[in-house]
Amino acid sequence: MEFKVPTMAQLMAMGEEPEILFWVGCAGSYDERAQKITRDICKILHHVGIKYAVLGTEESCTGDPAKRAGNEFLFQMQAMTNIEVLNGYNIKKIVTGCPHCFNTIKNEYPGLGGSYEVIHHTQLIQDLINEGKLKAEGGESFKGKKITFHDPCYLGRGNGVYEAPRKALEVLDAQLVEMKRCKSNGLCCGAGGAQMFKEPEKGTKDINIERIEEALATEPQVIAAGCPFCMTMLSDGVKLKDKDQEVKVLDIAEITARANGL
Amino acid sequence: MASQIIFILVTLAGIGLFSFNARKVIRNIKIGRPANRNDQPAKRFMTMLKVAFGQTKMAVRPIPFLLHLVVYLGFVIINLEVLEIMIDGIFGTHRVFAGLGGFYDFLIGSFEFLALGVWLACVIFLIRRNVLKLKRFSGVEMKAWPKSDANYILITEILLMSAFLLMNAADSKLQALNEGHYISAGAFPVSAYLQGLLPSSAASLVMIERACWWFHIIGIFAFLNYLPYSKHFHILFAFPNTYFSNLEPKGEFTNMASVTNEVKAMLDPSFVPAETAPGKFGAKDVNDLSWINLMNAYTCTECGRCTSVCPANLTGKLLSPRKIMMDTRDRLEEVGKNIDKHGADHQDGKALLDDYITREEIWACTSCNACTEACPINIDPLAIIVDLRRYAVMEESVAPGSINAMLGNVENNGAPWKYSPADRLNWAEQS
Structure with a gap:
């Protein structure tokens, strides 16, 4: 990248505190496709000049998949270790690149001693647009393009965030089309509840195929996502349907970064 | 006098048996582990009012919402009539609220329209389940008892509403004959069309009127006692269930x-x-x-x-x-x-x-x-x-x-x- 991504340890050494901590998450850190989204979130933060930092190697899994899989012990061990790190750095505000990290830190950490203002990266983008700090200019034009947004369960139904990602798409002057099942009726991509890490049970169809068929029915040029796990499921679905040449699956952060030529 | 005693006994038995079974249900629920859902009473009350009383979450599917609303309103409002039936049954009076005059006519008239609405809605519900065979009502868990349960409820409601309307039809015909204690009271905009089906002799009409009256009230007590065995328990449990429902974000799981x-x-x-x-x-x-x-x-x-x-x-x-x-x-x-x-x-x-x-x-x-x-x-x-x-x-x-x-x-x-x-x-x- 053209700029250096600051870590908390570095800032601390300089006696500085960031405005916001960017919680990258496991997928954003290790998954090749999600790493691109992570870099785009950093580019946006860098572009608007927000003072931010990441935890880098001090970050660890929030414990979300362990908790959804029923291992409360492991979840709380992870949570308490992370809270110790976060509180040690006196963190006040966190932006996450993943709705699962967002939900866990926002809702499940306070009861274990970790209270922070937590937002998802689509909410950050919405705020920046509202404040006039972020527009859609200087980059790729999405004008008139058909875009459909897939609501991540832990952002939408889980936490009632439906407008932020759509706001980020509205500024593109694109043609926003909704799937039949959207917002509070949105259909899961099939990855939640620790399904990402196992083979599905016996059935007639994979959930991501059911979802991608619905997405493709809107005849989109772009399927927008807001979660690295949805990204995997949707991308796989588009590939399986042999549509990956015509239809792109992009995260809201990637779309924003492209539109601004970042 | 004998009928008053029988009525009081039936009422006591109906309510007694229900309390006995309801207590068992409450005991069963208390087998569960404790959970504290007594916070934010105002928000809980509003949730109950909105979701259970106002049925806001039903509106997502407009057709069942409307049909269900008719049955719900019918159930709640026609049960006002039960108050009159109770008083008449205990004291041997007949249409004790008739003194309300024009307002009584309005009430009885409204009940008749609602009864017709409930009757029609239940018939449509039966068609949806048994003729159209909506996918939602099938599935591995919907065989045997659960399938019959729904049909029993709908058929019972149809019978109760039919009895109610027939009772009114016979009553109004007796009123016209100036028969005994059948004083002129009430308006019968729906059951008027049923009068033609009924015999003209006063004795037969009295028998039909009484039979329907007893069927209606005994039916209600039977229904009440059917609830603990049925999916229909929601008519009571919907209220505490929404009051004690989860108010936190859905994504949040409890920390143990x-x-x-x-x-x-x-x-x-x-x-x-x-x-x-x-x-x-x-x-x-x-x-x-x-x-x-x-x-x-x-x-x-x-x-x-x-x-x-x-x-x-x-x-x-x-x-x-x-x-x-x-x-x-x-x-x-x-x-x-x-x-x-x-x-x-x-x-x-x-x-x-x-x-x-x-x-x-x-x-x-x-x-x-x-x-x-x-x-x-x-x-x-x-x-x-x-x-x-x-x-x-x-x-x-x-x-x-x-x-x-x-x-x-x-x-x-x-x-x-x-x-x-x-x-x-x-x-x-x-x-």
């Missing part, structure tokens, strides 16, 4: 306090837990679930909105959130019967997990909350699924192999995949 104690003790040896931890983590049987889960089970109307939006069920997996609720109730009823027969400590060697709900079902859940969103009265099947998973993972260490591998990775590498924690920032080095 018992685990917090152990984890704190592990991380800090000097930590002394405030209370002793319960013996079991998660749920194997109904007594390991919370009383909220168990009340949810009694409240479930088996409408299948949850299952119809469940991504696992939609793609042919075994999981059906409705079945989770029905299994929980069936097992709880079984445990309750065991207590009645053999005392509180009886073990029948069965459990909710495996004997009712299989592992394949609980592992198919994506925790997407589509089921809890869809439930018109805020039932939470996901909470039960998670508690069953907790038991499987924490007490038995039995989970699908790939789940165990993921848990191992989180424990050892701080990520669900097998990557080195030292590589966590590598993404920043690329462009």
Whole structure:
């Protein structure tokens, strides 16, 4: 990248505190496709000049998949270790690149001693647009393009965030089309509840195929996502349907970064 | 006089039997673990008013919403008539509220329109279930009793409404004949059309009027006593169930306090837990679930909105959130019967997990909350699924192999995949 991504340890050494901590998450850190989204979130933060930092190697899994899989012990061990790190750095505000990290830190950490203002990266983008700090200019034009947004369960139904990602798409002057099942009726991509890490049970169809068929029915040029796990499921679905040449699956952060030529 | 005594006896028996069975249901619910849902009483009350009383979550599906609304309003409003029936029955009066004059005519007239509405709605409901065979009303859990249950309820309601209208038709005909105590009272905009079906002799009309009157009131008591055995219990439970429903974001799972104690003790040896931890983590049987889960089970109307939006069920997996609720109730009823027969400590060697709900079902859940969103009265099947998973993972260490591998990775590498924690920032080095 053209700029250096600051870590908390570095800032601390300089006696500085960031405005916001960017919680990258496991997928954003290790998954090749999600790493691109992570870099785009950093580019946006860098572009608007927000003072931010990441935890880098001090970050660890929030414990979300362990908790959804029923291992409360492991979840709380992870949570308490992370809270110790976060509180040690006196963190006040966190932006996450993943709705699962967002939900866990926002809702499940306070009861274990970790209270922070937590937002998802689509909410950050919405705020920046509202404040006039972020527009859609200087980059790729999405004008008139058909875009459909897939609501991540832990952002939408889980936490009632439906407008932020759509706001980020509205500024593109694109043609926003909704799937039949959207917002509070949105259909899961099939990855939640620790399904990402196992083979599905016996059935007639994979959930991501059911979802991608619905997405493709809107005849989109772009399927927008807001979660690295949805990204995997949707991308796989588009590939399986042999549509990956015509239809792109992009995260809201990637779309924003492209539109601004970042 | 004899009929008054019989009426009072029937009433006492009807209410007595219901309280006896209702007490058993409440005892069964109390088998569950404690859960504190007494916070934010104002918000809880508003939720109940909106969701149960106002039926806001039903509106998502307009056709059943309208039909259900007619039956609901009919049920609530026509039951005002029951007050008059009670007084007439006990004191041997006839249409005791007739003195209200024009207002009484308005009431009886409205009841007639509502009764016709309920009658029609129930017929349409029967057609939807048995002729159109809507997918939502089928499924592995909807065979035998649950299927009949719905039909019995609808047929009973049709019969009750028919009796009500026939009673009025006979009554108004007797009024016209100036027969005995049949004073001129009430307006009969609907039942007027039924008069032609009735005989003209006063004696036969009195018999029909009385028969329908008795059928109507005995039917209501029978219905009341049918509730504890039926999915129709929601007409009562919808209110406490929504009052005590989850007010936190749906994505939030509860943090288990018992685990917090152990984890704190592990991380800090000097930590002394405030209370002793319960013996079991998660749920194997109904007594390991919370009383909220168990009340949810009694409240479930088996409408299948949850299952119809469940991504696992939609793609042919075994999981059906409705079945989770029905299994929980069936097992709880079984445990309750065991207590009645053999005392509180009886073990029948069965459990909710495996004997009712299989592992394949609980592992198919994506925790997407589509089921809890869809439930018109805020039932939470996901909470039960998670508690069953907790038991499987924490007490038995039995989970699908790939789940165990993921848990191992989180424990050892701080990520669900097998990557080195030292590589966590590598993404920043690329462009």
